[in-house]
Amino acid sequence: MSRRIVVTSNCQLGGLHAALSAMLPSDEVIAVPYNGFEPPELTSLLPDADAWVSSYHPTEARPILDRLGSRAALVSVPLLLFTGFHPDIVHLMLPDGSELDSAAGGYSSAIVAWGWMNGLSDHEILSRFDLDTFHALGYTSAWEGGVRLARYVFDEADADFESWFLPLVARGGMFMLTDNHPRIDALVQLARQVALRLGAAPSLVDYGWETVIPDGLLATSTVWPLYPHLAAGLDHPGAYVWRCVNGELIDLETFVSRSLALYRQVDPATVTVSRFQNDERVAAALGVKGGIGV
Secondary structure: OOOEEEEEEOOOHHHHHHHHHHHOOOOEEEEEEOOOOOOOOHHHHHHHOOEEEEOOOHHHHHHHHHHOOOOOEEEEOOOOOOOOOOOOEEOOEOOOOOEOOEOOEOOEEHHHHHHHHOOOOHHHHHHOOOHHHHHHHOHHHHHHHHHHHHHHHHHOOOOOHHHHHHHHHHHOOOOEOOOOOEOHHHHHHHHHHHHHHOOOOHHHHHOOHHHOOOOHHHHHOOEOOOOHHHHHHHOOOOOOEEEOOOOOEEEHHHHHHHHHHHHOOOOHHHOEOHHHHHOOHHHHHHOOOOOOOO
16 A cells, blocks of 8 residues: 655755655655745645655654644654865855855855955965865865764764765765765665665665666756865865856866855855854964954
8 A cells, every 4th residue: 555755855855755756666755845944735745644754853843743643654864964075165144044155156165265254365265275275274184074973963863874874985986066965876875774764675775776866966056076185085086176056167266266256245244154253273274364254
């Protein structure tokens, strides 16, 4: 008998839904996007659902089920976050809660953003993309910190970090497009845990869906590069090439100049960058030239 399985998540919903639909072909798997507020569709879907695969924190999801009188089994999944490949990414927050875009959309370089906020020239910013600066910023040892952060995110959900992470590392290659956008293989690996929990046939779970399911995020969103000096330490190829949302490929010089042009349209005093407030290595590594640095 077919079950109703509701899947609620953010930008990772497409790949997660596609993978679960493939691994649970006899069930009705329904995708419900979460965009910062409770999706109204849940009111009609959850009361008759058999399972709810949700990226809500369990302390938020359980009251929703109780309020709707749903007896659905709750399977909490993490919002995938891994910074080990891209330690330079920061998010520049504006007073209204939105993000200040760089040339690569809502993802910014800490080096470029700090340079802008502290009055550095394009040349001075570009000169800081070197191994000594990366080492001073902690980028060359960022893998361990990325693992700790991802493990913490998994600990809050019904998923095992090692079962997700180790197979991805063993395959080689990068499994993240940015700090918070996973590639399809990362989503398929997460879906495997969920599908097994929901009783999927092991043969379907083990199948190489990574080679079958289209990677929606890869096709439509930013791809942040693995910087060459960092790539060497991870035994991967690297290049300063950003893939913009529109598909355009740009080099480091173009990324810096276009990002600064966007930043200069706002007052830096109105921008908040949590890393700049919490990580003393940034000021020590990048220096200050009469700017605000926060």
